[in-house]
Amino acid sequence: MARILITSAIPYINGIKHLGNLVGSQLPADAYARFMRARCNEVMFICATDEHGTPAELAAAKAGQPVAEYCAAMWQVQKDLSDGFRLSFDHFGRSSSLRNRALTQHFAGRLADAGLIREVSEKQVYSHADGRFLPDRYIEGTCPNCGYDRARGDQCENCTKQLDPTDLLNPHSTISGSTDLEVRETKHLHLRQSAMRDKLSTWIESKTDWPILTTSIAKKWLNDGDGLQDRGITRDLDWGVPVKRGDQEWPGMEGKVFYVWFDAPIEYIAATAEWADANGLDDSAWQRWWRTDMGADDVRYLQFMGKDNVPFHTLSFPATIMGSGEPWKLVDYIKSFNYLNYDGGQFSTSLGRGVFMDQALSILPADYWRWWLLTHVPENSDSEFTWENFQASVNKDLADVLGNFVSRVTKFCRSKFGEVVPDGGAYGAAEQAVMAEIATRLAAYETHMELIEIRKATAELRAIWVAGNEYLQVTQPWATFKTNPEAAAVTVRFALNLIRFYAVLSQPFIPDASADMLSAMQTDDDAWPTDINAALSALPAGHAFTVPEVMFAKITDEAREEMATRFAGKR
């Protein structure tokens, strides 16, 4: 039994996430966590909301709520949705927790003690009307290079020239529209990532088994231009972790907070501490996952994230961990994902384009979405959601191949033998042949999951379902029942056992359907199979079962067309 720590990138607090966000980290992480638990490993699966930063403050203002109140409400919304999608986090934390506040301040203090923090005086744009400093992209004006009148302070979208806010002609705040802006001197802390460049580079170079997507992004940042740059880790905001040096005040930093990207990854650790607190456990309970001097030396730690998160997880956060000089657990494997597009374009939160998590659950059960998303997870390149593909995939795989298998077997048995596993005869050549095929495919499925090749694993699982239908075609119990009822009994007994077996193997991907199958088979034996023969004999003759309701209703053409229209844009 291994100990496996899994973290999913933490979703930002300002609204409901779309399916592209879900499939880019939380969902594949969940399938992996479920698989690893099923294999009897000790798993700690952590997620949280990322609550700090300017967008949260603005979203709260727009909602007319204090930011803390807004975040608390949105945390509950996101928590309910993650429950709705059956995301099996051991804890779903909040980056605004006191645990994270203390840990973030602790890390900053350690980094300062190690000489890895320097104070930098820089010029920032202050908006009097908004009463705040403005991040570069919240300032718009006319591009001095091309004359485009909606160029942002960080870059002109029209000519792609990189800009400073002070370069813009006629700059104004995108929040209030005010032109009453002023450049002010302000002091900030920078993390001296450049001082750790060689150490980080050596570490990344050693990770030869990581996805190319992960390492190529890290190497780009390490080697581009003058190499890895220092990074500001504080902001002039109200909402965030107050800047402190450990538990001491930090002279000159009064009223400032840490930058979200500094405290967000630390929340992985803090959320595990929150988990311990919530379960009435002491500090050693979470430290054994995170401190290599307190039991975490045998932990395997995996992170799941979209590609946009890679620089922070391969460089900034490791710099924080390494720079602390304390024995914190470093990540062992980073699985990164490309993007999911929506029907020829991108999902867009601002335009309301695509399907959002709350809408998805209001239309169809979680398993439908989980199955489609996990069979199309963008592991190698961006992938695309279309309603036609979704309908075809779900109807064929879930309704026809799996659902109908359960239906035909249980209904046939009920009509010929009653609602009990039939007695008589013994498994023969046909059953052995199926078990041989399944054993091969199960091994492939397990290997793919261990390597986090989710798509390939789903393909094997589907093939295992198909094997059940092939088996029925070969043995034809509806025919043998007329001449040799005992042969039909063997077939049905084996097929009923396949249903339980499918429930166990399918659980990482479609947990609700899996539970329904177990319930219909009236068993709670969900042990992962090690001996195929034994696993397919778990339900003995005489064992009672029930015929389940239709497990997966099909998506009709009319419903598909209606949904395609409804989600085309403007939420």
Next chain:
RNA sequence: GGGCCUGUAGCUCAGUUGGUUAGAGCAGAGCGCUCAUAACGCUUUGGUCGUAGGUUCGAGUCCUACCGGGCCUACCA
């Protein structure tokens, strides 16, 4: 501008260190079955592997150029 990823059947994708006739699922065609959600099974039609060169006994795989798609480029997170 720079960097990275990507282009394989109508669609979605596999193709391990270059090695016989390039695979799967869906869609299409034909046949079979009738227990089942008009479900299932079998067979089968589709590809000069983005284009043009090159290396090699041999290239989907390696190199170069070009074309198309995408991402990143450090103050959104």
